[in-house]
Amino acid sequence: MFVYKYESLLRQYVVKNFGSFFDFDFVAQEKYIARDNGGPRVDILGEDEHHVYLIELKTDRITERNIKQVTDYIDLYRTVHNPDKTIIGILAAPHCDDYALRLIHEHPALRVKIIDGVISQKRIAVHIGPGRPAMAPDEKRRNRSIKMSDDEWARIGELAKEAGLNISEYIRKQTLGK
Numbered sequence: 001m002f003v004y005k006y007e008s009l010l011r012q013y014v015v016k017n018f019g020s021f022f023d024f025d026f027v028a029q030e031k032y033i034a035r036d037n038g039g040p041r042v043d044i045l046g047e048d049e050h051h052v053y054l055i056e057l058k059t060d061r062i063t064e065r066n067i068k069q070v071t072d073y074i075d076l077y078r079t080v081h082n083p084d085k086t087i088i089g090i091l092a093a094p095h096c097d098d099y100a101l102r103l104i105h106e107h108p109a110l111r112v113k114i115i116d117g118v119i120s121q122k123r124i125a126v127h128i129g130p131g132r133p134a135m136a137p138d139e140k141r142r143n144r145s146i147k148m149s150d151d152e153w154a155r156i157g158e159l160a161k162e163a164g165l166n167i168s169e170y171i172r173k174q175t176l177g178k
Contacts, residue, residue: 002118007059010118011043014057014092021092021113022055024048033073034080042073052077052085055113058093059120062100062112066091074109094118 004010011029018026027045032038033054044055054077056070070089077087091104092113104110148156153167160170 003121004059004118005121007043007057010059010115010120011057013118014115015044018044018046021115022046022053022090024051024053033076040073040076042077047085050085052081052083052087053090054087055090055092057115058091060093060122061095061097062091062093062104064100064103067100067103067107067110070110071107094120 002013004013014021015026015029024046025048027047029044030041031045032041034040042054043057044053046053046055054070054073056066056073058066070091074087074089077083087109088111089109090111090113091100092115094115096104096112096114101112104112156170157167160167163170163173165173
């Protein structure tokens with residue numbers, strides 16, 4: 001399992017192992033689409049006899065915004081380079097939800113590549129230093145509110161202190177047994 005922190009590290013890994021992810025030739029990475037020194041750039045450029053591939057890497061999952069980004073790249077590449085080859089945009093990431101997958105399949109010039117064998121450090125619960133261990137995004141707890149009087153809140157605070165817990169942990173333990 002390859003663990004990465006930044007998109008640049010994921011890109012280096014994919015480029016180094018390009019043949020295990022794609023069945024066409026690697027051309028360039030971080031390639032400017034319109035000019036050699038500015039404007040948008042595609043993460044990886046590839047090609048074969050009949051196609052140019054614009055690969056956009058995402059560190060976690062593919063979103064609707066990413067799909068729009070790649071379709072814009074395709075249009076710009078076609079306008080600037082007018083290639084004889086068909087342009088295919090590939091969104092590559094470790095995860096893709098069903099909605100994004102459906103949108104990609106509806107567009108004839110888009111493909112998806114799920115990158116197996118990699119994981120972002122953001123998805124690994126690592127405890128370094130003081131405080132609570134980090135939680136994966138799908139496990140994070142969100143702020144909730146409940147209505148109670150000041151006296152009720154103070155009493156819960158006292159009970160939590162006696163139990164050696166903060167109020168949130170005390171309420172969770174009392175109601176869920178966790």
